[in-house]
Amino acid sequence: MGVRVVSAPWVLTGSRPAPVVADGAVALDGDVLLAVGPRAEVEARFGRGERLEAVLLPALVNAHVHLELSHLRGRVPGGEGLPAWIQRLVATRASTPEEDAAIEDAVAQLLRFGVAAVGEVTNGLGALPWLSRAGIAGTVFLEVFGFTAPRIERALERARQLAAAAPAAVPGLRLALSPHAVYSTHLPILAELLRAGPGSLHLAEDPAERRFCDESAGPFARMHRSLGVTELPRLGRSAVSVAAPFLRPESLAVHLVDLDDEDRGLLVAAGSTAVLCPRSNLHIGGRLADLPRLLSAGVPLAVGTDSLASTPSLSPLAELAVLSRAWPQLSPLRLLALAWNGAAVGAPGVGRLAPGSAPGLVAAPLDPDSARERPSFAPARWLLEEFGPAELPLTWLARHRPEPTA
Ligand SMILES: [Zn+2]
Known part of the structure; x- marks a missing residue:
């Protein structure tokens, strides 16, 4: 040629x-x-x-997306914080059949918005063939959750079966078992999965996580009690302090809206990449992660859209536009670097x-x-x-x- x-x-x-x-x-x-x-x-x-x-x-990187929630576009109202949004998501997801066409459209959107690599979070691997066909690289995080030992064992068993039966991923697209969040995932398994390799963890997305970890109280504690969990020990000062000992440089810490200085110090020491999803955070909780503080602390950064259930499109540039409007003093090139972090999702050539x-x-x-x-x-x-x-x-x-x- x-x-x-x-x-x-x-x-x-x-x-x-x-x-x-x-x-x-x-x-x-x-x-x-x-x-x-x-x-x-x-x-x-x-x-x-x-x-x-x-x-x-x-080309760009969308470091946090859930393509298999694409059929829920515009159907899960936010504004009352994460616990309320999760309950609506679960109810809406249970009553709305998944559609291949929605995933296909979402992957076409990724290409239209210049995305060459993703951090896709999945419970069913539904998007894997579409990503392979579209030639999109990155990591597919097969997510498990379950707060008690029996629940997480069942989730792990199912995830391992899914992974074993998965079609061979194309070169550049890797598959990794991954924990969901501190408030939802049995801690010893969360630790084991993060230690085993690439992982993506929803972290400090909402102040309710801090309350759950520190006081075993609040909406997440109520959620677990309603599922029959009777013993909820204190996990630690904050969700970040609980997860930090297991976070590694190849881990993604997603959202990080509710951080204090001590949390930021722990993240810097872990060397993990913070993935910001600004429009989803505004939709669900009305708050942005404090980008200037993360930058000055020296936390490595990337940007994601989250799913179409909480953001209007899968465009990384549209997410960065929100950060640019919130902090016009930040250099545009510094912001664009968040969408060029291919290494964060295992695609180091991208960006x-x-x-x-x-x-x-x-x-x-x-x-x-x-x-x-x-x-x-x-x-x-x-x-x-x-x-x-x-x-x-x-x-x-x-x-x-x-x-x-x-
Ligand atoms: Zn997510």
Whole structure:
């Protein structure tokens, strides 16, 4: 296959030392990136290319999604906090049949929004064939929960059977058993699963978790008592303090809305990646995770959408747009880095235009009459303040191809 050269007014590389290239270009051999840089340099090496009036950027990562809840889109009202939302979700899910068409649409949405890798959380592996077919990489977290030993044993047994019967995942898409949350998962099994490898844990999503861990009281305690659990020992000061001893650098800690300084210190020490799902958090509890504090503490970060049951779309850029509006002082490139954290989901090639790799490359078309004519046009800010919130589709120039594993 011949070399394809594409130039554009702006190229975002996702990496230093040149995160933004004005009048830039890329050279591609199929999906493999041969070069990225100033147009003059790339064209001198590879010849004159086609011109796109667009911002080129690395494909994105949606580090937390539940595709098999896609049929519940718009059907689970929020606003009263996590325990109330979970009860509505469980009731609605029980009375609404799953639809393959909803998962298929959701995967098409991921592609439309430029997603090359996901952290998919599943109870039934329903989305695995769709993700494989779409060539989306990352990790499928097969989630187990059950607060008592007998319940978690049954959940584990079922999950192991599902995993054993699963179709072979395509290269770049791995499967990992994973605990749901501190308030829902038998602690010794939560610890064992996180120690065993990649895992994703819903953590500190709501103040009710702190109350449950510290006082064995509140809505989560009532939920367990109504299921017949009679002994609820104090677990610890906060959900983070309970989970922290078992969190590892390859663990994802999802949500982190209700944190204190001590919690943040524990997260930094664990080295786990915090996955923020801002629109879901606003829908369910009306609160955002404190991104500036997480950044200054040095917690590694990624962004997810959560499921369509609590967010209006699966667009990582639309999620970042909410964070950008809440904290306009944060640099747009610092925010975009949250959607380029391929390593967080086991797809380290995704999110930066490194020559020799195939990270996935997308284009955000510029409106020829407006955006690029502005003298102060800043492409990263435009992505977060205009393109992202409008939920416009990205165009694929090259797909992600996982690195062959040794
Ligand atoms: Zn979730």
